[in-house]
Amino acid sequence: MLFNSLTFLIFATLFFMAWPWMRRRNSSRWIYLTAASFFFYGWWDARFLLLIIGSGLVNFCAGLAMERAPRWRKLFLWTSIVANIGTLALFKYLAFLVTSANDLIGLLGGDGRIPILSLTLPVGISFYTFQAMSYVIDIYRGQLKPTRNILHFFAYLAMFPQLVAGPIIRAAHLLPQLTTWKRITEKDRWEGLKLIAHGFFKKVVIADNLASAVNHAFNSGEVYPSSSYWWVIVSMFAFQIYCDFSGYSDIARGLARWMGYEFPENFNHPYLARSFKEFWGRWHISLSTWFQDYIYIPLGGSRGGALASQRNMWITMLLSGLWHGAAWSFLIWGALHAFYLQIERITQWPKRLGHGLLGRLVSSIMMLVLVWIAWVFFRAESLNQAVQIVTTLFDFSSFSIAGIKIPAKIALLCLLVAVLRELYLYTGCDQLIPGEGRVRAVVDPVAVAILLTACVYFHGYGHAFVYFQF
């Protein structure tokens, strides 16, 4: 069920009505949380439940087995990794691999074709698979003791706020929280409400209104021949995906806060980064740190010389691209970011440019331009369309934005709101009214109430969260 649906509102209301009593003991807490989360997940498609339960059982058992038979730790680790990756490969990558193989056969002049088995992609599989793998790997590394209670494990793995679109929570962070009871304070409720309000505003007002214009432009089948038009559309997409995804993360964090748990921040104003290293420290932080800890560093990280470091970085970024989707466009998106990081490492251009106000402005603009170009490949319907759009972006012979209809004008307004909001929060304008004084006691509730009301009356046409497709 989508967060922005009446069904979820009813579900969440019922959940939180009983939560204060159910959370008092470990056993009831875990049973209730697991049952609610399975209900939430099964609502999408009951068949998906079998998969998450199966995946969870494999990882839970692997964790216990590693503790009980440490001699065979490596075997259990690799068994669970193969099971996890295998499941992901089957549901997410098989069709892509087979299609690519068939294309290659065709290119080489062959007649035969491998039949394509098309499977429904279970919602959230990329997220909970990575979460499960981090559990097993941390146990193998001795950084975590496995839980002996399967409900405790499933409460962690399947917790509904973050199940289908992250953030990817490390077991070491959440498992201990699930074993402790702490009073949920008014501060928790308030911080949670603010996160939920901001999250919904970003998703249903900004992202969904931007989506209509973006989808119309990309799905129309033709590339409107205007540079400025596409700069506007790509900017809209950049904020659509940011607000959609960070909005979901904020809602997840807010709901967790209401439950009494803390999820780490997943986005930290990424478009204000002045280098790609900084960008990847601000964008989808839970995924980038996952790749850093479980791919980049085990490959050797920055050790082993410049060449090895670059190789490790390229592998990590290509895998990151592929994680987002089974298509060449996502691989190219990952490759572009790898290329950007490589150039940055070699030339150190952000450091060289980033002196003074002008230098910082130039490096910020360069960052945005390069990130925007990469987003074209992420969003385009085909490689061909992506190339056409990038070419048009830099064809400054046409600046026309004629023919932008009303829905796109609304999207323009939402883009402006999104940009201003980022600047407002990043520059600390929201802290201009000090601390916990009387003025804030009035302004804050009114501001949050306005955000929530805007979510009801200014939401765009309901689009699923973009990251559900991953």
Place this chain on the structure above:
Amino acid sequence: MLKSRTTVTLVLTVVMIAVCGQLRPSDGRSGMPREQFWSSKVEWTEQYDMVLGGDSRTLSALSPEVMSQSLPGIRIANFAFHRCSFAEEYLNACESILDPKSQQPVLVLGITPLAFTPLAVKGNGFIEYNKMRTVERYQQIWMGNELDYLRSFDWGHSLQRWFESERTVLFRDYHSDGWCGIRREPDDPKASTRDYEKTFVDNQVDSEIINQFIRRVNQWTQAGIVVYATRLPVPSWTLERESLARSGFDESAFVERFEAAGGRWLAGPAGEYRTIDGSHLHPDAAIPFSHAFATLLAADLAAHHSNSNSN
């Protein structure tokens, strides 16, 4: 205040939502809430003697309430949808809402070339609502008024009225019998010609969709359902845009095959009827058209019955 900030905020939110709902500018809708209208339609069960099927032209042209004045005792439903094609799923649904115990089940299908094109199959309004989860549809049916109160402001409608020089605005009036009266201010009888310039480019009438339709008509007539088809009235320039040369739709060949399959082609009542855009009847025209059409239909049904009885 700080100790109950969350509660205060939530209460304030509820108040704001209630107030804003009252202050919402008009967005041109009346009658049933839109989502309730469409969701209810999809959930109709086998309870009708006569089902009117087709796309938005049928949706706006035929009022079951008016038709029943000429067809007393016959339960009529307008089962047309926006952008509807005669895909198998839709034809099944048309049949499914006929009462199997009906003395004389009748299907009346409004034919447009567009309904036989791949584009219509792809973006089918019926299929869009049929794909919704049943729970979500029933939320709309049971809580339609409440959910409608909370619907988003129609920015496009408001912005058009305030800023666009042409100020073309659509008004829709949703009725529980499935008819939707559509008004446009101001009328633009040539609007559809601009749309139809591109509609049939790379989107010609598909013979396989027609073949499938004819097979279905044959099955229905074999099962004792009386199947009518008709072209709803449109101006000459729209007819030209939908001609064989432009759309690939050969009406005379279609009528021949339709009647060979047991269907009854009904030429509509004579006369010019006002359209809002060259395609959809204005409600002021739909009322007399529905009446005239139902009169013709009643006469033909009576003739059909007497022929059947004498045979």
